[in-house]
Amino acid sequence: MRSKLLFAFFFLIWLILLSRVYYISIKSNNYYEALAKQNMIKKEWIAPIRGEIFDRNGIPLAVNNIGFKIKLAPGLRNKQDLDKMIEILVKDFSDLNASKLRRRYLKKDSVYNHHFIEVVPFVQYEKMLPFYTQLSLVPLVKIEPTFKRYYPNKSVASHVIGYVSRTNKLEAKKDQVAKITGITGKSGIERYYNHYLEGGLGYKKLKVTAFNKVIDVLEQVPPKQNHHLYLTLDLRLQRFIQDLFKDKAGVAIVMKTNGEILAAGSFPEYDLNMFVSGISRQQWRALITDLNHPFTNKLVNGLYPPGSTIKMGVGLSFLDSRRITPYTPFYCNGAIKLGTRKFRCWKTRGHGEVELVKAIRESCDVYFYEGSLKVGIDKIAKDLRRMGFGRKSGIDLPNEFLGVIPDKEWKMKKYGQPWYQGETVVSAIGQGYDLVTPIQMSRYTALLATGKLPTPHFAKSFIDKDVQPKYKDVLTPIQKQMLPFIQKGMYEVCNHPKGTAFYRLHRSKVKVAGKTGTAQVISIPQNEKRRMKENELQYYSRSHAWLTTYAPVNQPKFVVTVLVEHGGHGGSAAGPIVAKIYEKLIELGYFKEYGLEQKRPK
Numbered sequence: 149m150r151s152k153l154l155f156a157f158f159f160l161i162w163l164i165l166l167s168r169v170y171y172i173s174i175k176s177n178n179y180y181e182a183l184a185k186q187n188m189i190k191k192e193w194i195a196p197i198r199g200e201i202f203d204r205n206g207i208p209l210a211v212n213n214i215g216f217k218i219k220l221a222p223g224l225r226n227k228q229d230l231d232k233m234i235e236i237l238v239k240d241f242s243d244l245n246a247s248k249l250r251r252r253y254l255k256k257d258s259v260y261n262h263h264f265i266e267v268v269p270f271v272q273y274e275k276m277l278p279f280y281t282q283l284s285l286v287p288l289v290k291i292e293p294t295f296k297r298y299y300p301n302k303s304v305a306s307h308v309i310g311y312v313s314r315t316n317k318l319e320a321k322k323d324q325v326a327k328i329t330g331i332t333g334k335s336g337i338e339r340y341y342n343h344y345l346e347g348g349l350g351y352k353k354l355k356v357t358a359f360n361k362v363i364d365v366l367e368q369v370p371p372k373q374n375h376h377l378y379l380t381l382d383l384r385l386q387r388f389i390q391d392l393f394k395d396k397a398g399v400a401i402v403m404k405t406n407g408e409i410l411a412a413g414s415f416p417e418y419d420l421n422m423f424v425s426g427i428s429r430q431q432w433r434a435l436i437t438d439l440n441h442p443f444t445n446k447l448v449n450g451l452y453p454p455g456s457t458i459k460m461g462v463g464l465s466f467l468d469s470r471r472i473t474p475y476t477p478f479y480c481n482g483a484i485k486l487g488t489r490k491f492r493c494w495k496t497r498g499h500g501e502v503e504l505v506k507a508i509r510e511s512c513d514v515y516f517y518e519g520s521l522k523v524g525i526d527k528i529a530k531d532l533r534r535m536g537f538g539r540k541s542g543i544d545l546p547n548e549f550l551g552v553i554p555d556k557e558w559k560m561k562k563y564g565q566p567w568y569q570g571e572t573v574v575s576a577i578g579q580g581y582d583l584v585t586p587i588q589m590s591r592y593t594a595l596l597a598t599g600k601l602p603t604p605h606f607a608k609s610f611i612d613k614d615v616q617p618k619y620k621d622v623l624t625p626i627q628k629q630m631l632p633f634i635q636k637g638m639y640e641v642c643n644h645p646k647g648t649a650f651y652r653l654h655r656s657k658v659k660v661a662g663k664t665g666t667a668q669v670i671s672i673p674q675n676e677k678r679r680m681k682e683n684e685l686q687y688y689s690r691s692h693a694w695l696t697t698y699a700p701v702n703q704p705k706f707v708v709t710v711l712v713e714h715g716g717h718g719g720s721a722a723g724p725i726v727a728k729i730y731e732k733l734i735e736l737g738y739f740k741e742y743g744l745e746q747k748r749p750k
């Protein structure tokens with residue numbers, strides 16, 4: 149019996165061994181064959197050249213400087229070998245730092261790495277040319293063509309164009325192209341259209357030896373590259389506006405009523421080239437500590453009280469409620485009283501009897517106080533949101549802010565508190581909790597000019613298609629019917645002797661309609677007997693100055709919106725800038741079809 153058990157045990161052991169031999173020699177053959185092929189065939193990625201960005205006239209905004217990157221062979225763990233290679237590079241290129249080169253190399257070198265290691269990301273073509281042949285003969289050095297992003301206009305339209313910079317780990321994980329090229333769009337158009345601009349990877353399938361020596365090229369697929377992008381911007385106009393904002397902070401937007409943006413500046417601006425190779429700590433600190441916020445894209449991330457520019461939208465809400473007509477009068481004696489609080493009009497002596505057109509023309513606060521109490525905040529907020537406030541505009545820039553158009557539900561959710569009548573009246577003149585972005589203001593102005601709400605955009609054409617305008621039909625039938633009354637009020641703002649922008653715009657060669665706004669930065673107590681003037685306040689306590697306009701009045705084609713931070717009154721601070729922008733538009737030929745053209749000085 150024992151012998152039988154022993155025989156059975158040995159038989160089982162041999163059966164297991166034979167099964168294992170069969171699996172290794174037969175069944176796993178496919179696995180090891182594939183592994184062997186993998187060791188024989190290497191896939192090498194080919195990085196695409198990033199598409200360039202141009203203005204509407206083909207003037208370059210973001211280009212690629214051609215150059216070379218330098219790599220060293222892996223496995224130079226002997227300090228003398230590595231130092232010798234670095235010494236050669238530093239000798240030829242005196243601006244290189246030996247310590248940095250050594251750190252870059254050692255960071256990526258390991259016994260498992262068989263790829264050449266990049267130590268110099270970019271050397272200009274002209275600098276490399278004298279040393280190219282000599283360095284190419286060094287077996288441990290590899291020189292490869294590459295490019296570096298360059299912004300020829302430096303700070304012009306910096307917040308729109310954006311910049312590229314080194315790819316971080318998270319970006320490399322999500323984007324294979326960014327991982328290979330080492331750069332990705334970080335802001336503005338460069339970021340929004342990053343996937344299009346960066347193109348697609350190409351590759352080579354190479355047959356190699358066990359020592360990584362290339363025997364043959366089995367397959368080669370070229371990269372998808374040079375995906376150029378043309379913008380709607382006119383660089384000539386953009387430069388002109390930048391000069392107008394010298395020593396000022398704020399925003400200027402010039403947009404066609406179909407949504408094409410001809411110029412858009414967030415001021416102050418900054419040199420985009422600082423970020424391409426990596427910004428210094430000193431430069432970064434200067435940007436983020438500047439009280440004028442040059443690093444903030446105020447076009448879509450600047451949140452400001454709209455002030456009196458909101459009054460046209462509020463007026464349309466009044467009319468849509470049917471509780472107020474264009475001829476409903478309210479009497480302005482300079483203030484209204486709610487309980488123990490007094491809410492003043494900007495004009496201390498009042499405007500007398502006021503109807504809608506006069507209220508817009510002379511920006512009477514009391515008219516909108518009284519009307520808002522009849523209509524209510526919920527109705528007003530609902531209409532303003534349909535007009536584009538408190539909503540994303542859909543512009544092709546990243547991280548657009550929503551802004552705030554408050555109502556009773558919003559306040560309860562935000563603060564857990566009820567809504568008060570005093571908050572209704574201040575919201576009706578664009579103060580209180582109201583916050584909007586300048587791009588929302590431009591879009592809203594286009595709506596008032598044409599009755600259609602456009603989607604603002606910077607992209608004009610890609611390699612395979614042109615961008616088509618998009619609109620939304622948001623006004624109610626009553627609002628469409630009553631829109632001419634709003635437009636008349638805006639026309640008189642700029643062309644009637646009592647209009648708040650009359651002295652700045654009535655002499656313009658093109659007829660302009662618009663609205664001024666003074667957005668308070670600090671609250672001025674209502675019980676002050678004499679309201680302080682803007683020039684009596686400290687600079688950063690002064691109100692922001694708005695002026696948003698469209699032209700020509702009878703065939704609206706352009707919207708010009710200007711915000712001067714801490715500028716005081718919209719007419720006096722923003723008016724001269726708007727007037728000069730229209731003059732420049734005429735000079736550049738944008739009003740030719742209306743018989744307006746200004747010859748350039750020789």
